[in-house]
Amino acid sequence: MNGDSDGTRVPGLAEAFEPERLDGHTIEELGEYLDAGRSPHDASIEDSPGCRIALDALRRLRERSWEMLAAQAGRDAGREQGWIAAVLANISREARAGRDVPLGSGLPDTRLEVTEGAIRGLVRAAGDSAGGGLVGRVRLVGDVTVPGAPVRVEVAASAAWPEPLHPLAQRMRARILDQLARHSELNVTAVDVTIEDIHAGDEAEPGASR
């Protein structure tokens, strides 16, 4: 692990040389930390907003994907492992702070903002909460740093067979729009949900994890 106990670590610098790391930690390290019940307390992880976003996404991925993929893993394990690896890479990439998304303050000399990484985490959590599918990738398209600028949200997701795809996409879109309206001031012009994978778990029921 790459601690910052000496107080001299500069987040962002390590990623420039080790792009697979999130504030000095690989997604595998974060998975092991989650496995250990987040104990003993690791300040270099818990004090990183990006790592916290990734831990939440990892926890949901494990809870939902194991249910969703268990029946299929034996039949097509290679494909599923590839899908999970791609989602893990996206979680790590999207959890980075990214751009600053402004909030109106109404006060002089006061700047309020939410990081793009936190917004992407919000979108991922909202999509996952729809049940019957999992978010694989999130993109915010548009200049999120300019108040009122049009922003399109692109979400790629996976569905659990035999989940009806159109209602699943509609549920994801509705939850994402609701959460963005509640927690941001983005001018969201569209939420495009694309179901890119279907996982054929024999025991899955439509909306079973809802």
Add this chain to the structure above:
Amino acid sequence: MSADLGLSRDLTALVASVAGVVEIFSDGPSLHAAAASAAARLAGADAAGARVAVTRHSRTLAVHASIGVDSALPVPTTVRRVAGAIRDFLSAARPGTQAQVRVTVGYIRHPGTAGPASPPPRPGPPAR
């Protein structure tokens, strides 16, 4: 302990007491934060509990709080409360001081999300 370190501790306790705030992150993405931390150590000061960055630029005080919030409350509401609390505190504790306040939300906690195994103790709000 420097005056700014003490102010940082007071502001950290204040921000932690605002409803909806679940975490205060060290002001990591800043070379200045690392330099300030190193300076505090050199001065023999304990930087524990001083997570809100306080820096001076000429006669202006710059305050930056990097926080995690709970999604049970609208994020803009929580952030504005934090900024308002900081402004009110500075007006009372440092009257006449020109201040620039910045609040950044880096993490939004969702329902059912477990916290750290052993979260650091949260100090109570400072006495003004």
